Amino acid sequence: MIPAIFDYVRPSSLSDAVAALREADEEGKVIAGGQSLLPLLRLRLAYPEVLVDVSGLPELRGVRDDGDSLLIGAMTTHYEVIRDPLIQAHAPLLAAATATVADPAVRHRGTIGGSLAHADPAGDLPAVALAMDGVFVTSAREIPARDFFTDYLTSALEPDEILLGVRLPKAYTGWGFHYEKFHRTAQAWAVVGVACLVRRTNGEVAEARVGLTNMGPTPVRAYAVETAVADGPASRQAFQAAAQDAPDGTSPPSDLHGSAEYRRHLAQVLTARALAAAAGA
Amino acid sequence: MPRVSVEVDGVRYDDDVEPRLLLAHHLRDRLGKVGTPIGCDTSNCGACTVLMDGLSVKSCSVLAVQADGHEITTIEGLGDGRTLHPMQRAFHEEHALQCGYCTPGMIMASLDLRRENADPSDEEIRAGLEGNLCRCTGYQNIVRAVRRAADDMRRSDQAEEAHR
Structure with a gap:
């Protein structure tokens, strides 16, 4: 189908881009790679009056080493994220999850910033940003990941606020990592996904981080699981026991792909698998 | 209407386009590159895949205005009409x-x-x-x-x- 009529601007400065959004008065929409937005426009599920293309803004480009963190520019494509040496060294969980997003053609165009700002709870990257305590750097402020995702397809971004990038701490460098995604067909969305980081010392689990995909209207941290595995054995048995807490505090959807009850069960099974893979158990 | 300049299969085309025009429609309806079919409305099928600056993209999920200044290769740009790629x-x-x-x-x-x-x-x-x-x-x-x-x-x- 053909999208409804809209105006299009491609500003070359951040201030012009923010001004264009302000002028659109809540009827504007930022477009990065367009891999989530264009299907919505084609199906006429969204009707922005103005698209503000941020591909020309230098502030959104590149992956920067900021000492104790990485700043990943919002326009960095999935394809670039997977191959970036800094991300591979300090945030391999992000690269692993990104490699499961959609398919190669979509990964060539789709961007980390677009994917996060789209705030789809079935998207793979929000759970990673949450598990890694990422910080969202915008044209106006910095927003911690736990405050960024506010509801289904809704983020804390104001209508005239542009996501510049996401800051990921280097604190997880060297931790075991795994993204466990359950989907029924190639290129499908996750029915449930689990992003997991594990730090091991002397054969035990010292600490872990667990983020869940598609277990509610926003990505969810499985704090109960993190507490249950900390300072415990790195055994499959221990992981299975801890993973029983994965659905705590979640409100998974019931849809074509599975009931809420099924998703709660999946969260337990997949969390145990993700912990084991991340810990090398 | 924005002016868009794209190089398709080695030939440069300059056109005024509606912002909502999809690259797939630009190729087929405006440039006559009908070798690229459109199969779905959901970005799932990949029938309209072309190369943009050498990387595969689904041309139904790219606006023609986003292709401004870029190089596109379609299926029609592979063979020479007599010899197949x-x-x-x-x-x-x-x-x-x-x-x-x-x-x-x-x-x-x-x-x-x-x-x-x-x-x-x-x-x-x-x-x-x-x-x-x-x-x-x-x-x-x-x-x-x-x-x-x-x-x-x-x-x-x-x-x-x-x-x-």
């Missing part, structure tokens, strides 16, 4: 198509995967083509064709190198 020839010889609707997208996506991996395994071929749907051949022959084309292209690259 090795990937096209392998699809023909391995019977990698029945109705042929998915074939242009399959071939463009196959070239993209071959760009990164000159000797792909069956599994890597399947992963590389996960964004392209075929509803009639059942994929077996497609995988075989891509492997054959990759072998042929590797051999001809080696021959060329030896010749130098």
Whole structure:
């Protein structure tokens, strides 16, 4: 189908881009790679009056080493994220999850910033940003990941606020990592996904981080699981026991792909698998 | 209307376009590049896959205005009208198509995967083509064709190198 009529601007400065959004008065929409937005426009599920293309803004480009963190520019494509040496060294969980997003053609165009700002709870990257305590750097402020995702397809971004990038701490460098995604067909969305980081010392689990995909209207941290595995054995048995807490505090959807009850069960099974893979158990 | 300049299969085209015009429609309806079919409305099928600056993209999921200043290669840019590209020839010889609707997208996506991996395994071929749907051949022959084309292209690259 053909999208409804809209105006299009491609500003070359951040201030012009923010001004264009302000002028659109809540009827504007930022477009990065367009891999989530264009299907919505084609199906006429969204009707922005103005698209503000941020591909020309230098502030959104590149992956920067900021000492104790990485700043990943919002326009960095999935394809670039997977191959970036800094991300591979300090945030391999992000690269692993990104490699499961959609398919190669979509990964060539789709961007980390677009994917996060789209705030789809079935998207793979929000759970990673949450598990890694990422910080969202915008044209106006910095927003911690736990405050960024506010509801289904809704983020804390104001209508005239542009996501510049996401800051990921280097604190997880060297931790075991795994993204466990359950989907029924190639290129499908996750029915449930689990992003997991594990730090091991002397054969035990010292600490872990667990983020869940598609277990509610926003990505969810499985704090109960993190507490249950900390300072415990790195055994499959221990992981299975801890993973029983994965659905705590979640409100998974019931849809074509599975009931809420099924998703709660999946969260337990997949969390145990993700912990084991991340810990090398 | 914004002015858009794209190079398609080696020829530059300048056009005024509506912002909502999809690259797929620009190619087909404005530039006559009907070798690129449109198969779905959901970005799932991959039939409209073309290369943009050498990387595969689904042309139904790119606005023509986003392609401004970029180079596009479609299925029509591969052969010269008489000789088939090795990937096209392998699809023909391995019977990698029945109705042929998915074939242009399959071939463009196959070239993209071959760009990164000159000797792909069956599994890597399947992963590389996960964004392209075929509803009639059942994929077996497609995988075989891509492997054959990759072998042929590797051999001809080696021959060329030896010749130098």
